[in-house]
Amino acid sequence: MDIEGSRVLVAGATGVLGGRLARALKAEGAEVVLAGRDSARLAELGDELDCQTVVFDYSDPDSVSGAVDRACDELGGLDCLVVATGAVAFGEARQLDPEILTGLIEANASGPIHLITEALRKIEPGGSVVAITAVVAEFPTAGMAAYSASKAALAAFLAATRRELRREVDILEVSPGHMETGFADRALAGEPPSMPEGEDVDTLIGQVVEAISEGRREIRYDPKSREITVK
């Protein structure tokens, strides 16, 4: 997809990676609408980037469809959705609280899937969907069973959707390793285990922007080799 002049909705723009992606896409000439849950931080970012904003929360399904409608109205259509929302929780599977499980599934799987389906009804042919899963979708990790499962669900949805939409819409899964964004400190429950040094955020953002423009399918971190492959 040609990023310059494209019409992009960034969901999770109030987050670290979402905010960075919104900035990078804007710098490449995209017209961007920012969607986030925290209305105050969203308004601040909208002023800073001179972008329209829309508040949404996966716990309110109408706000999810409303965010897509609003972006289409503001932009006169939609070429690309970026999904940079998510939440994590830590702890043993046998200690998992059902409410935390519901929150993880909503933030990482059912909410993003709902948002993507709404956007796919509007995205023009030749457009793209980008969603951030996580390395644990492919390499499930002890102490993060429910988080791993929720990300694996989103990864499976993206893979199946890509098969349906071949040659119509590019579906890019971004599956990073740990990064120093403070994400683990905002966990819904539990304490993060000690983690290896985080991946470089600037490198990832650059790879995502390039992958969108090249119509790539995945950006994947390999925890064994510590290498990132782009396909």
Ligand SMILES: NC(=O)c1ccc[n+]([C@@H]2O[C@H](COP(=O)([O-])OP(=O)(O)OC[C@H]3O[C@@H](n4cnc5c(N)ncnc54)[C@H](OP(=O)(O)O)[C@@H]3O)[C@@H](O)[C@H]2O)c1
């Ligand atoms: N950082 C890492 O180490 C890492 C590694 C692998 C994958 N990832 C994935 O990368 C994505 C972004 O991570 P990040 O580091 O940028 O984290 P972040 O700064 O905490 O951003 C998370 C974003 O998700 C939004 N969000 C959470 N729950 C939501 C809900 N129920 N409804 C709507 N929005 C919701 C937050 O909105 P508000 O802030 O407005 O509440 C925020 O915009 C996540 O999917 C994460 O799983 C991160």
